Amino acid sequence: MTSTTDRPAAYREPSWWDKQGDLIMRRPFNEWTFTHMNWLMPTERVARGATHLPLPVDNQPLDVTYRFENRDYTLAELHRRTFTTAFVVLHRGTIVHETYPGAFSGPRSRMQLFSLSKSVTSILVGIALDEGLIGSEKDQITDYRPDFLGTAYEGNTIAELLDMTTGVGDLETWEVPDSGIKQFEQTIMGGGDIADVVRAATRTAPAGERFNYSTFDTQMLGWVLEAATGQSLATYASERLWQKLGCDRDAYYWLTRGRPRTAIGGGSLNATARDVARVGLLMAGDGVVGGEQIVPQDWVRRSRGNDKPQLAVGALGPSGYDHYGYANQWWTLGGDHFDAFTGLGVHGQYLYVDPDAEVVIVKCSAWPTQDDARRDAETVAALRRVADHFAR
Template sequence: MARLMSGFPPTPELQVALANWRKHPYSQWSFRNVRQIIPTAPIRPSASPKPLVEDLHSIDGTSFEGIDGKETTVRDARLASFTDGMLVLRGGRIVSEWYNNGLDPVTPHICFSVSKSILGTLAGVLTEREIIDPDALVIDYLPEVKGSAYETAKLRHLLDMTVGTSYREEFNNPSLDLLRYRSATGWDPQQPGMPEADLRKFLPTVPLGSDPHGAKVNYVTPNTDTLGWLFERACGRPYAQLLSEFLWAPMGAEVEGSMTVDPFGMTRPGGGISATLRDLARFGEMMRRRGLANGQQVVPGWWIDDIRRNGSVEAWMHGCMTDAFPIAQYRSKWYNLGAPGGAAFCGVGIHGQWIYIDERAETVIARFSSQPDPMDLPIDHMWLRGYDAIARRLSS
């Protein structure tokens, strides 16, 4: 990994490019250098950030069940799971901060689908300001989606991933729709024989399925990109600017983040955000505190209450994600784990990106990784046990 992109120019086997940036080991370099691979838009930080206070404790020896069923520790699990960085807050103070693979406190790292949870939070701000209505039809804002699955869907269906569509997101067996989508985002090289596309051309082609809207959770990343486009239309400003204005700057972010953009400059809210580990933890801490950050109410508390208390258990149980979390609810792009009213909720991205929030333990855990596989359930389940063990240790 240390030799990737070394030399002037790098030799072919050390070159990280659009064709290999999400493949291991190239991802150990590219996930913290996305701006050198794909065009991006900036997410401006606060002009007067509030530094995080350190109250360091050693959690390295905290033990829990590992991947193989044997006992492991935080120290060993980090190394065994391709972790690039991990930060733990207790009561808003840094109790543990660890970096690997060239990452450091001021270098952004892509958070993939944790980007969705950020959008779901921004939705609360826009709803409070009466800029959007979650119960309205998508087509009321975006007439371009006529003829697609979104024509008859409400914003709430997109927020909760309950759009009835035949689109499927299987990373190991990609459908033609998924290949077209990846090309439209600008994340993959143009496929031979496929027409050149961009997100605003692709999203109105997402097909309607046989299930009614609201019946079950069907994880479809284009839902989130469509909402990002809708937010731009409703506000008359680019999505990255909205994030800065309504979330990143007021919560006190320290370092400029970024979002990938397609060939025509549309950002990818479904997975394209890069941020520092500290700013991601700040965001998680704001969620833990019901929207309070940097001395102000950034996100309405009632919206976060809705995230925590609502979401259909039945839709989850009929959906496609029960292998990951057997019992959960999905609300406004956040996962509520276990039975309704449980202590923990989280945002999760492929290749091992996490925000884990345990309200009762006053604990927030942010983690970046370059796991080789997009979905690695043994690692994810190990870390769920690990996060719980850390929270219990800190609250004991």
């Protein structure tokens, strides 16, 4: 058991106020909170551009069944069983199916994306590397954030952050009250500097040796990006991504309550499902939008998988499900869907990209729990089936 002397300065014994995160994420309230985070937290706008690029729409019924645990289910059953709030399917750049089962959801609703934000942070890092604002992925974290000298992150590289192989931090589990991620959440909601929580993380493995899913790693990645660009995450995302995509609405990051206020690069982006689908189109199209190369092609390709054995499908260990691999802040799938990959967020947020099938699917949800292996496996089975339907 961790003693009070081992805890970061920002950590306090949890009170009712500290448990806001649990209340925000509890059903049925989360159907409302996941579309109204700007009512609950400070925010910074990710402004869309003056040019709007509408997505073509040919919305039609999608009479598809998928098989899970030796039974066939319809998409309507998927939405009921996995608490879907928004479901948007694009084929060859056209919206071919769109539904919003959530009580407070619609085309203009900005959805809480949780760790799907990590995949967007990776895109922004790829752009910054291409612009020369970040010198190299082999650069050390402390080249940009020298205030982390003397912490477990000293000596780690940007590449290790991208692959989540820093070897820093414990197993990310929401069920353990004193875990690093729960301390992080309580500090975000209740005040204090989350950098103190991250600085207190300890080394649990040699750098590069094993995968350990870590919101701390992506938070560091976001801070490196801000230091390198001289801009906030929201401003850089607006100028380099949101304005280029021709989005429907401004997005936003919610910020920590305590000062210095900071966006959570691993979990606080909120955007409409259609605009998230635009991000998927960017990745399905090798980083090109409207004839302009927004993200380097090689950066997009590396997000579909790599040859590192510790990141292969089925090899992630206790912090990843068996049907996933990992690459560049995206989850890879392998098998018959070798090029398919997905961004994921707790409570059932998905950005599924299948370049071969020319399919992008956004599924937002309000699961009762942060993680659910069974609901995740069922969702992946359904998304694969939808992609196969359009690939025929």
